[in-house]
Amino acid sequence: MDKKDLILGKNALREAFAAEIRIQKIFISETLDKEDMKELLKLAHQHKVPILKVAKQKLDRLSRSNHQGVIGLNSAIPFYQSQNLVDNILFHGKNPALCVCDGITDVRNFGAIARSAEIFGLHGIVIPQKDSAPVNSESIKASSGALLSLPVCREKNLVHSIKQFKKMGLSILCASEKAEKNIRDLDLNKSIAIVLGSEGTGVSREVLNEADELAKIPQIGSIASLNVSVAAGIFFYEWMLQNQNELNERK
Numbered sequence: 001m002d003k004k005d006l007i008l009g010k011n012a013l014r015e016a017f018a019a020e021i022r023i024q025k026i027f028i029s030e031t032l033d034k035e036d037m038k039e040l041l042k043l044a045h046q047h048k049v050p051i052l053k054v055a056k057q058k059l060d061r062l063s064r065s066n067h068q069g070v071i072g073l074n075s076a077i078p079f080y081q082s083q084n085l086v087d088n089i090l091f092h093g094k095n096p097a098l099c100v101c102d103g104i105t106d107v108r109n110f111g112a113i114a115r116s117a118e119i120f121g122l123h124g125i126v127i128p129q130k131d132s133a134p135v136n137s138e139s140i141k142a143s144s145g146a147l148l149s150l151p152v153c154r155e156k157n158l159v160h161s162i163k164q165f166k167k168m169g170l171s172i173l174c175a176s177e178k179a180e181k182n183i184r185d186l187d188l189n190k191s192i193a194i195v196l197g198s199e200g201t202g203v204s205r206e207v208l209n210e211a212d213e214l215a216k217i218p219q220i221g222s223i224a225s226l227n228v229s230v231a232a233g234i235f236f237y238e239w240m241l242q243n244q245n246e247l248n249e250r251k
Helices: 011-020 034-046 057-060 083-092 107-119 137-142 158-167 228-242 245-251
Strands: 006-007 023-029 049-052 072-074 097-102 124-128 152-153 171-175 192-197 211-213
Touching: 006 011, 011 023, 011 034, 011 072, 023 034, 023 057, 049 057, 057 072, 083 097, 083 124, 083 152, 083 158, 097 107, 097 158, 097 228, 107 124, 107 137, 107 228, 124 158, 152 158, 158 171, 158 192, 171 228, 192 228, 228 245
Parallel strands: 023 049, 097 124, 097 192, 124 152, 171 192, 171 211
Antiparallel strands: 006 072, 023 072
16 A cells, blocks of 8 residues: 555544545544544544544554554545436436446456456446445556546445445346356346456345346356456456447447
């Protein structure tokens, strides 16, 4: 993590909020007195910035400077409200196409997924506030700058957001090795959210329960699975092939 992405101490964080600096999340030591943090917690709640309680040793690893038990992570980009983004796309007569990252914490994988999403024409990427790779200089570099132009939506409750997408007419497609259908066999020419899970556990059970369809990538070799960013590129490419008419109108 780049040190310039960090905001150290309570006073610095208060000043950052006052200056309207974008903050992605705040780490606080488990040993801090909650009463001492009352003002900062209120500011974080007002600005919808997640608070993560961690061991003091983790804060020490992030920075050797005096952090007072509190470290904020700078947000390198503005975050969008997913429902507003979808509404805007629908208003312009387009079928929204979103990538939803469920538990993808590796910065390089996240950056590569964003890069593919931008290249193949998706409208945005949705991540949870917790259990997600940070949007920082490292992930922006891994995305080759795609995260600077592709709208990113950060949601407190991913399942709730997916339910809202369904109400707005989006079909929820989850990538799963256990799926019976191949991605090539599905109709992707519609409003859609493509959900990708972590390499370790895949899409979470709660999100799978909201899926309209599951799909896998056909394979010939014996290796169990593809890297999630590679799989994402294949899913997005197939979506692009089925939506050429709309994509041609953007050019």
